[in-house]
Amino acid sequence: MSRTNLLDRREVTAALLRDRKDAIAIGGLGASTYDIAAAGDHDRNLYLWGAMGGAVMMGLGMALAQPDTPVVVITGDGEMLMGMGSLATVALQKPGNLSIVVLDNEAYGETGGQVSHTSATTDLVGVARACGIADSRGLDTMAEIEALAIRLQDVSAGPRFASVKIDPANLERVLSHRDGIFILNRLRGALGFKPI
Amino acid sequence: MHARTEAPAEAAPSWTGEIFSILQRFDVRQVPYVPDAGHSDLIKRVLASSTMRGIPLTTEEEGVALLVGAWAGGQRGALLMQSSGVGNCINMLSLTQIFRFPFLTLVTMRGEWGEFNPWQVPMGSSTQAIFELSGIKVLRASHPVEVSEVVEAAAGQAYNALTPTAVLLSQRLIGAKVFVK
Numbered sequence: 001m002s003r004t005n006l007l008d009r010r011e012v013t014a015a016l017l018r019d020r021k022d023a024i025a026i027g028g029l030g031a032s033t034y035d036i037a038a039a040g041d042h043d044r045n046l047y048l049w050g051a052m053g054g055a056v057m058m059g060l061g062m063a064l065a066q067p068d069t070p071v072v073v074i075t076g077d078g079e080m081l082m083g084m085g086s087l088a089t090v091a092l093q094k095p096g097n098l099s100i101v102v103l104d105n106e107a108y109g110e111t112g113g114q115v116s117h118t119s120a121t122t123d124l125v126g127v128a129r130a131c132g133i134a135d136s137r138g139l140d141t142m143a144e145i146e147a148l149a150i151r152l153q154d155v156s157a158g159p160r161f162a163s164v165k166i167d168p169a170n171l172e173r174v175l176s177h178r179d180g181i182f183i184l185n186r187l188r189g190a191l192g193f194k195p196i
Numbered sequence: 197m198h199a200r201t202e203a204p205a206e207a208a209p210s211w212t213g214e215i216f217s218i219l220q221r222f223d224v225r226q227v228p229y230v231p232d233a234g235h236s237d238l239i240k241r242v243l244a245s246s247t248m249r250g251i252p253l254t255t256e257e258e259g260v261a262l263l264v265g266a267w268a269g270g271q272r273g274a275l276l277m278q279s280s281g282v283g284n285c286i287n288m289l290s291l292t293q294i295f296r297f298p299f300l301t302l303v304t305m306r307g308e309w310g311e312f313n314p315w316q317v318p319m320g321s322s323t324q325a326i327f328e329l330s331g332i333k334v335l336r337a338s339h340p341v342e343v344s345e346v347v348e349a350a351a352g353q354a355y356n357a358l359t360p361t362a363v364l365l366s367q368r369l370i371g372a373k374v375f376v377k
Contacts, residue, residue: 024268024269026265046268050287050290050294051261051287051288051290051291051294052287053257053261054257054258054260054261054264054288054291055261057258057259057261057262057265058261058262058264058265058268059265060251060262060265061226061261061262061263061264061265061266061267061268061269061271061273062265062266062268062269063265063269064226064249064251064265064266064269064271065225065226065265065266065268065269065270065271066269066270069269083258085253085254085255085258086254086258086261088254089251089252089253089254089258092251092252093249093251180291180294180295180296181294181295181296184264184267184268184295184296184297187268188267188268188270191268191269191270192270193270196356196358
């Protein structure tokens with residue numbers, strides 16, 4: 001399933017978040033969280049440093065609680081593979097404001113670059129579509145990424161799933177905050193919720 | 197082949213309605229679940245509710261992550277599952293410490309009181325210890341008259357004190373599932 005003309009993960013993430021407005025962004029464990037941090041720290045970012053397989057479900061809970069706010073989950077192929085069932089759960093709930101973007105380098109970059117299932121046999125776009133997410137696409141160009149950045153602001157047409165085959169080069173880590181209590185409460189504060 | 201007798205067709209026990217009322221009163225909005233016979237009446241009530249959203253999961257750990265997102269977005273939730281599902285949650289239970297969010301789960305127990313199916317016993321035997329090792333308080337209800345009080349206390353400390361709490365609804369309370377040929 002390897003392709004040529006692979007996109008740069010930092011450019012993709014930056015393009016998705018450049019005009020984010022009120023969008024909430026969730027970064028899956030690993031490089032996706034660094035990519036979101038590299039695009040700029042933001043009160044509405046939820047960075048994950050663990051809970052592998054949980055990024056999409058956190059996005060779903062948030063999307064259902066805040067149906068007028070765009071929610072975008074940006075994660076990797078390994079993290080998505082661990083939570084594939086969540087695509088079926090999302091499809092059933094049909095959150096119009098949820099977008100899921102997989103940055104697919106076909107490898108577990110954080111642990112030594114071991115190849116993942118998407119390098120050979122698994123088609124995550126097909127998985128998402130078969131789970132019932134009708135708007136599931138593979139994106140190959142920055143023009144398509146720019147178009148997704150606009151579409152993800154539409155809170156009525158989701159859920160949507162996109163897989164982007166990216167350059168597998170390991171980039172310099174851009175470390176986000178790691179204190180979950182701070183990150184979560186900062187996000188809640190940005191949405192207008194006070195501490196208990 | 198063995199036919200399986202599901203929960204008897206008689207009226208649902210009154211304590212399931214009491215649990216539903218408590219969840220309503222605490223303004224619980226998202227109720228993720230993996231089905232269990234012991235939760236079937238509560239699940240029906242949730243799915244019929246105009247204020248709660250019942251969210252079927254493919255595996256229980258999804259529900260722990262979902263409740264983080266719900267709370268980040270300003271909503272309370274409660275996870276319904278069977279004891280065998282607790283093992284599926286273990287890594288995600290770390291989120292209760294990482295995020296200190298109001299985690300409440302109601303667990304129907306198997307493998308502890310007149311169980312017929314040996315496959316339910318190992319996980320049922322370790323359910324309470326797994327929660328405790330994961331930093332989650334465990335309260336238990338074994339008799340119909342105490343369910344309301346126990347769930348009320350659990351919801352209170354989960355939502356008011358951000359103390360992650362599991363309520364174990366004993367197999368003694370629910371009744372052992374009957375398997376017949």
